[in-house]
Amino acid sequence: MKNRLFAWLLCLVMLLSVSAVAAAATNPNAGLGYYPGTSEKGAISVECSTMSVMNPFLQTYSTEFSINRHIWDCLVKLDSVTNQIAPAAAESWTTSEDGLTWTFKIREGMKWVNSKGEVIGDVTAHDFVFAWRQLLNPENAAEYYAFATVFKNAQAYYDYASGVEGAPEVMIEDVGFRAEDDYTLVCELENYLPYFLQYVKFEVMAPVYEPFYNEVGADKFGTSPDTLCYSGAFYMTEWVLENRITTVKNPYWWDAENVELEKINWVKYTDTNAKYNAFLGGEMDLIDITGDQRAMFEAEGYAPSSYQGGYSFYLYCVVDDPSRDISNKNLRKAISYAFDRQQIIDTVFKNDNKPSPSFAFGIAGVNTETFSEVVVAANGGEPLYPVNSNEELAKEYFAKALEELGKTAEEIDITFMTSESTQNELYSQVMQEQLRRVLGIEAKIEVLTITESRARRNAHDYDLFAGGWGPDYNDPMTDLDLWQTDNGNNHTGYSNAEYDALIEQARVELDPVAREQLFVECEKIIAEDLPVIPMYWRYEDFVVSEKMVDGYARLPFQAYNLIYTKLAD
């Protein structure tokens, strides 16, 4: 028991250390006078890529969660400056000694408002209970229901209610969360979980006001601003599907006095040129930009910003199909050494993306700022994957591979599978050209729709497929358990008993340093076996108009946090 508490404390330390990565956002261009931004007073227009679903418990995209964050308050939230857990709907919380029971004190006086900004009720502990029950209701088929399965009996209830064969009877009342009174919420966990608060901060866990939900009906709930009610810093007044969402400051929010912003227009674009023109023309205040656009801004002396969401990008390889050349380990190594990762970044992305030194990215280390530093240190200070092409090693491994395969370089058959987008296509073409130049491989490129490419990936019907992974929580496990034999996201057919054992060991290891060492071993095995060829860590570029001076945040786990944005006068 003591050990557990220790681990939990360490976890807090880990979380604290993340904060070092996070930076307070201040506009580097404020006052330059180049791009003053939109003209509407107190309002900003911000690009937001996907906003298809606004029913909180059915959302799946990080940009949908971003809007969610502005219009509802979960129990806790991530601070916009430090990126640490901070109180939100819950004023305070206590945890039992064994870490299995958590009691949240809900902030009193919070109001539900409708799309007209009228108060329609009080936010209570019951709203969280109701929302989480909806999340677990099989009829809603929420994709992210798993976030509620941390509670006692929740998975058992979900299985039983879904009609899984042989599942014992469990009632919703038996699931481990209940409202003790209007302002006290008690949660019981299924297993000890050091980063439980990271779960309740997750946006699908937002509260839902039951009387309102019943009034509009389950079918209609969340399909328009009028069929939702809000408890966050803003409320939604307009939603044009696939085009824009307008949110307006909620004067009844508990911290409204510190919110300066009156209105946020979330605008969706499908054309990169259009949003660029819109920004230049003063119709937008924040947009994501391409590398070439970034160069344009820099040439003008206008500094773009960049942020990292912890996404690691790599090539999936099918490793268990002898009929494919790519299943040859030496060929994969040759390919990995042949790539000039920095050149790919400079040519295709033209931004701050980094060649992957290790697979896991954006994760805090136990005693270091990032886990990756530990991996690199364990590898003698060298990154696991070369930054520039290592032609000698590449050719050496290639010769071995050719011998094993009994083929000549021209006979090697490799296809890059990619989903359609200009950037993906450029990316594939540079990799293709590098393989041709260094190894003499004539690789092909197959461009598919995103759905088809995923289907082919899941069916192991590809050679190389460019994919990326973003962390769900701040622990190397979120990245490294992917390559366990039975993991649903291991689309490579990779199976290594030693690796599986290391991951299982890490699940029960309580000493954080020893646990971290297990993960380092995992990283080394990946680098040796290459079920995936890690390529780069993604940094996303964006520009902000001079209207937004300060207080906005784009951080891991919170793609946008604009609540406390300060505007230029």
Next chain:
Amino acid sequence: MEHIEKSRFAHVGANAHDREAISRPSLTFTQDAMRRLWKNKVAIVCIVIILLLTVMSIFAPMFSKFDYREQHYGHINAPMGTVCDDESVAGYGHVHIFGTDTLGRDIFTRIWMGGRVSLTIAIVSALVDLVLGSIYGGISGYFGGTLDIIMMRLLEIINGIPYLIIVILLMMILRPGMITIIIAYSLVGWIPMARLVRGQVVALKQQEYIAAAEAMGASPTRIIARHLLPNTLSVVIVRVTLSIPSAIFSEAYLSYIGLGIPLPMCSWGSLAQLGIENFRIYPSQLIIPAVCISLTMLAFNMFGDGLRDAFDPRLRR
């Protein structure tokens, strides 16, 4: 009345040689049309443009010192007329006439490689349109009645199926590539042609010469092929020249949504698509392929107008 002496006249007699001579050369309809076409300066200019584009597309990539897929990382987005100073490549010391693209590839070479793809797609698709559309429209129009109604409804059904579904399904069966795109385009591209031919045939079949042919016992195949279709020619030619640009458009559209020809091959559509991303920064990367597309469309359209004028019987002298 003055008496005219008979002796003042002499019988010349028939000259077997002269009698067969024709003062003006006899022209078939086609020859006559061609003659008029030659007199149409705009049409001739257009033909020259089309030939020029074709010849360049065939030969320019062969003689270019640069490979269409070769990436020069030292020369990314180079402006027009940059001299290649990278000693490691074959094109060292040669000029990137149209500059290079975002991956440092020679745009001049790529434009003509793209021309091969775009022009091939355009011309082959137009021919497929012509053959399929004429036959289908001819049959539907000539027989009329219920067959006509059913055949026309079939067209509506094909038209109603989303194009993208057809393309994606085709790409599953066939390898993505030029042939797939041509098939994908042709599957729906012939429909306007079929409608047009049918409309013409319906009007023409009331004519007396069709009744005459029928009375003489000509088979429907012969009537459609020998009497009806040749008379729809002038309209059909215009439509064919219109379907060439629409095939290029269609390929460009597929490039726009990312389902074009296999990379690193390119087409004018995909080049323009790539160019448009950065056209504010590097306008030439958009303007060059756009001019090629527009020039081709313009040339085919104006040439089509010329052909129509040449083949219009009312303008025949």
Next chain:
Amino acid sequence: MLRYVIKRLVYAILTLFVLITLVFFMMRMLPGDPFIGDKAISPTAMANMNAKYGLDKPVIVQYLMYMGNCLRGDLGVSITYNRDVMGIISESFLVSADLGIRAIIFAVIVGILLGAVAAIKRGSAWDSFSMFVAMIGVSVPSFILGALLQYALGLQLRKVLGINLFPIQGWGTFKQTLLPAFALGLSSLATVSRLMRTSMLDVLNQDYIKTAKSKGLSQGKILWRHALRNAIMPVVTVMGPTVASVLTGTFVIESIFNIPGLGKYFVTSIKDLDYTMIGGTVVFYGGLLILCTLVVDLLYGFIDPRVKLEE
């Protein structure tokens, strides 16, 4: 006449039925499944999702249910948006139709004027000018035209004049409709003006124009009462099928100008494999297309007495 109309209506319904059936089974052949995401989903959750949208039943049962629902005017719930397909289509169609009607009005009025003037002043500078405009409309792809307009008129003109005459993107105000309507209308304008010129030339050579002239009617009256009216007929017939596609929006123009129209759903629904949305767009577009063809065929009979509707 009535019999013909009824017969055609029956055929129209049959056509739509076959079309829906065909598309229903074709879309099931598309690779992938609608719930496939970047991250894996547990089999239980997958089963629940399938059940929610009725995808757990045999395809033939789904088909029968879908047809039954279609008959009752229910197009189902979109998988991507988790809301009523009918609602999405009617909302976005209003936008597309609004833009489309503007584009068509612009194309028809300007196209007819240009074409008529070109014919009347044949061989003059006017003639060359109007044909030049027509040629631009035909030969510049809309995605290039749209981007150029946005840059030249939306951005540069604003810098020069200092006022926002042509907003770059968005939807809702009259100003915002100007550029997209122009870009959308230009290709139709080209067709209309070229057709108008040809048919106007035809009409001006007719005997009844000479008769009118010899009666001493004024030039304006001849053009207005006799020439223009007769020359417009072919334009009307040609515009029919174009209307169906312009009204339902175009993906390219909508994405360049960021307009919340119907056009994008024809593309995105297929890419996302949103079965109900694909079905909805096909039913809607197919229906409109069939209706437009029917109307044009009937109009033929009214406009041109020489065409006999076949009984």
